[in-house]
Amino acid sequence: MSKITILKLGGSVVTRKSETGTINTIRIQEFAAQIAPIAKSVPLIIVHGAGSCGHPEAKHYHIQEGVTKSNAKGIAITHFAVRKLNEEFVLHLRAEGVDAICMHLICTSIAKNGRLVYSGEEQIKALLALGIVPVLHGDVVMDTVRGACIISGDQIVPAMAKALSATRVGVATDVPGVLAKGRVVPVISRGNIGTINLGDSVNTDVTGGMRGKVEELLLLADAGIPSHIFHISRIMDFLQDRDHGGTIIQ
Amino acid sequence: MSKITILKLGGSVVTRKSETGTINTIRIQEFAAQIAPIAKSVPLIIVHGAGSCGHPEAKHYHIQEGVTKSNAKGIAITHFAVRKLNEEFVLHLRAEGVDAICMHLICTSIAKNGRLVYSGEEQIKALLALGIVPVLHGDVVMDTVRGACIISGDQIVPAMAKALSATRVGVATDVPGVLAKGRVVPVISRGNIGTINLGDSVNTDVTGGMRGKVEELLLLADAGIPSHIFHISRIMDFLQDRDHGGTIIQ
Numbered sequence: 001m002s003k004i005t006i007l008k009l010g011g012s013v014v015t016r017k018s019e020t021g022t023i024n025t026i027r028i029q030e031f032a033a034q035i036a037p038i039a040k041s042v043p044l045i046i047v048h049g050a051g052s053c054g055h056p057e058a059k060h061y062h063i064q065e066g067v068t069k070s071n072a073k074g075i076a077i078t079h080f081a082v083r084k085l086n087e088e089f090v091l092h093l094r095a096e097g098v099d100a101i102c103m104h105l106i107c108t109s110i111a112k113n114g115r116l117v118y119s120g121e122e123q124i125k126a127l128l129a130l131g132i133v134p135v136l137h138g139d140v141v142m143d144t145v146r147g148a149c150i151i152s153g154d155q156i157v158p159a160m161a162k163a164l165s166a167t168r169v170g171v172a173t174d175v176p177g178v179l180a181k182g183r184v185v186p187v188i189s190r191g192n193i194g195t196i197n198l199g200d201s202v203n204t205d206v207t208g209g210m211r212g213k214v215e216e217l218l219l220l221a222d223a224g225i226p227s228h229i230f231h232i233s234r235i236m237d238f239l240q241d242r243d244h245g246g247t248i249i250q
Numbered sequence: 251m252s253k254i255t256i257l258k259l260g261g262s263v264v265t266r267k268s269e270t271g272t273i274n275t276i277r278i279q280e281f282a283a284q285i286a287p288i289a290k291s292v293p294l295i296i297v298h299g300a301g302s303c304g305h306p307e308a309k310h311y312h313i314q315e316g317v318t319k320s321n322a323k324g325i326a327i328t329h330f331a332v333r334k335l336n337e338e339f340v341l342h343l344r345a346e347g348v349d350a351i352c353m354h355l356i357c358t359s360i361a362k363n364g365r366l367v368y369s370g371e372e373q374i375k376a377l378l379a380l381g382i383v384p385v386l387h388g389d390v391v392m393d394t395v396r397g398a399c400i401i402s403g404d405q406i407v408p409a410m411a412k413a414l415s416a417t418r419v420g421v422a423t424d425v426p427g428v429l430a431k432g433r434v435v436p437v438i439s440r441g442n443i444g445t446i447n448l449g450d451s452v453n454t455d456v457t458g459g460m461r462g463k464v465e466e467l468l469l470l471a472d473a474g475i476p477s478h479i480f481h482i483s484r485i486m487d488f489l490q491d492r493d494h495g496g497t498i499i500q
Contacts, residue, residue, distance in 0.1 A: 072380035076344070076351045083352075094326070101326045102333075107357030110372045118372075122360045126392035130322035142376035 004043045004128060005168040005239065007035075008157045011049025011138065012174045013232050015085065020056045023085050028092050031235070036096035038239050043128040045160060046100070048089060049153040050138040054082035058150050063140060064114075067147030075148050078140050079106050086137045099132050105139035105151055113145040116155060121163040128164075136160070154213045158220035161227070169220065169227035170238040171213060176231040177246030178214060188214060188249045189221065217249040226250040254293045254378060255418040255489065257285075258407050261301025261388065262424045263482050265335060270306045273335050278342050281485070286346035288489050293378040295410060296350070298339060299403040300388040304332035308400050313390060314364075317397035325398050328390050329356050336387045349382045355389035355401055363395040366405060371413035378414075386410070404463045408470035411477070419470065419477035420488040421463060426481040427496030428464060438464060438499050439471065467499040476500040 009031065016022040038044065050058075058064065061074020086102050093100035108120030124134045138153040154171075161169045177184035180196045188196065198211040217227045228238055230246030237244040259281065266272040288294065300308075308314065311324020336352050343350035358370030374384045388403040404421075411419045427434035430446045438446065448461045467477045478488055480496030487494040 067380060069381050072382060073349055075377075075380065075382060076349055079351065099323055099326055101329065101356070102354075104352075104354070104357050106351070107354050107370060107373065110376070120357060122368075122394070123357065123392045126360070126394070126397070127325075130317060130325065130397060131319050132322060132325060142373045144372070144376070147376070147380060 002043060003167040004045065004164050006045045006047065006157055006161050006166045006170070007235070007239070008047040008153050008171045009049065009232070010171070010173045011051025011053075011055065011153070013051075013172060014048050014089065015051030015053050017052050020052050021081060022052055023088055025088065027232075028089055032092040032096045032098065034236060035239065036093070036098050039093065039098040039100070039133050040131075044133050045124065045128070045136065045164075045166070046089075046093075046133060047136045047153045047156050047160070048086070048138075050082040050085065053085040054078050054138065057081045058140070063148060063150050067143075067149075072147070075106075075140050078150075079104070082137055082139055086135060090135050093133065093135065100135050101127065101132055103134045103136045105136065105141050105156065109141045109151065111141045111143040111149050111151060114143065114149045116141065116151055116159045117144075119156065119159050119163060121160065124160065125164055152212065154216045157227075158216050158223075158225075161220055161225050162223050166225065168238075168241075169217075169225060170235075171217070171227065171229045172232045172235050172238070173210075173229060174232060175210075177229050178210060184245065185247050188218070188247055190218060193218065214249065221250050252293060253417040254295065254414050256295045256297065256407055256411050256416045256420070257485070257489070258297040258403050258421045259299065259482070260421070260423045261299025261303075261305065261403070263301075263422060264298050264339065265301030265303050267302050270302050271331060272302055273338055275338065277482075278339055282342040282346045282348065284486060285489065286343070286348050289343065289348040289350070289383050290381075294383050295374065295378070295386065295414075295416070296339075296343075296383060297386045297403045297406050297410070298336070298388075300332040300335065303335040304328050304388065307331045308390070313398060313400050317393075317399075322397070325356075325390050328400075329354070332387055332389055336385060340385050343383065343385065350385050351377065351382055353384045353386045355386065355391050355406065359391045359401065361391045361393040361399050361401060364393065364399045366391065366401055366409045369406065369409050369413060371410065374410065375414055402462065404466045407477075408466050408473075408475075411470055411475050412473050416475065418488075418491075419467075419475060420485075421467070421477065421479045422482045422485050422488070423479060424482060425460075427479050428460060434495065435497050438468070438497055440468060443468065464499065471500050
């Protein structure tokens with residue numbers, strides 16, 4: 001198979017974060033129309049965050065603190081919230097002629113103490129080989145230690161990138177990149193991470209915000225795969241290998 | 251975990267087989283209301299067939315003959331047809347207070363030459379342990395040899411029963427059991443299967459009809475787990491361990 005690209009859209013990009021359960025339909029339609037030509041021609045995995053479709057539910061049921069029978073009903077409720085977003089996302093891509101399909105981590109995956117141990121890589125590889133675009137999302141995942149946990153899109157991206165040896169990994173957000181003192185940090189590595197105050201960038205959410213993203217992507221860089229964080233408006237620059245004005249994690 | 255029950259409803263029970271894409275909503279509602287008390291109290295996996303929501307699409311795209319890029323678009327189209335049925339099924343169960351969740355084999359599973367090699371058993375076991383009812387269905391599954399294939403509910407049932415050491419396995423159909431010469435065969439085993447003409451029972455569909463069911467369930471009996479085929483109206487008899495007037499495969 002030719003080189004695999006993984007593109008993640010943050011939850012704040014695809015939902016209205018301040019309004020529970022509100023899908024940013026216009027954004028998703030624009031995105032679908034924009035990337036359709038590329039999505040039809042290269043192996044592409046899309047991952048999206050949950051934003052306001054799932055985070056409020058996960059928080060309400062304290063999923064991240066571990067799940068027992070007392071809060072188990074939060075599993076399906078959280079999943080259904082983000083599932084609706086994922087289906088709408090996939091239907092917009094399909095309306096643009098992209099052969100996209102929903103992939104839910106609650107089905108594909110198993111976690112151990114909050115970390116993915118299996119992510120359905122084989123299914124995803126087989127879909128890519130046939131020109132199909134799997135659309136994954138942050139989700140509840142059953143956990144052999146905690147009962148269940150939340151696996152963010154930020155954790156899925158590097159897990160999938162490593163498992164499938166992806167060559168292009170990009171994270172589109174509502175900020176221009178990783179910010180420190182109001183400016184984009186062009187390159188982050190193990191060498192300079194200690195000098196950067198990640199608290200500047202965005203609010204922390206149940207999945208860790210910008211700090212969580214960078215930590216996950218540094219683990220990916222450790223495995224030899226660089227990645228890119230950039231503004232949603234620069235997706236085509238990323239996909240076409242041009243300067244995107246954001247941050248490279250390497 | 252206490253004893254696991256697996257209950258399958260045939261595609262002809264949950265859809266109107268003669269009308270493409272027609273869900274038998276009344277049947278599903280009745281079923282959901284009927285089994286709710288038991289589904290809330292014992293570990294239960296529900297599996298349903300695709301019937302007219304998926305079989306016509308699978309046939310149209312020749313999925314069972316192997317999938318390459320030329321017919322790959324049939325994968326998502328077939329999946330979406332049966333996915334809709336599965337979601338409606340789960341929503342009816344949830345409306346009755348059952349904490350049910352959709353489990354799609356296109357996400358959970360991988361096949362080799364038309365046979366399941368992985369079915370997401372760990373996720374399903376973890377869901378059951380928290381009192382959640384996974385609802386599986388016949389689906390397209392990515393296949394390491396054929397590209398993709400159709401995995402019927404009839405194949406899922408024994409695979410899951412073996413993987414989770416289920417103790418009660420039942421298949422509800424629109425006939426009273428396995429029929430030969432117009433009468434129910436009360437017991438089928440390797441010892442008498444050669445003497446029974448399975449052609450009598452039902453029409454053959456893309457997943458093999460009654461012959462397919464019996465063949466799959468004999469493999470399960472080989473592994474020491476008996477199973478039951480009975481009429482949809484006798485589900486409560488099966489669940490409550492009473493005589494169901496159907497066939498026992500042992």
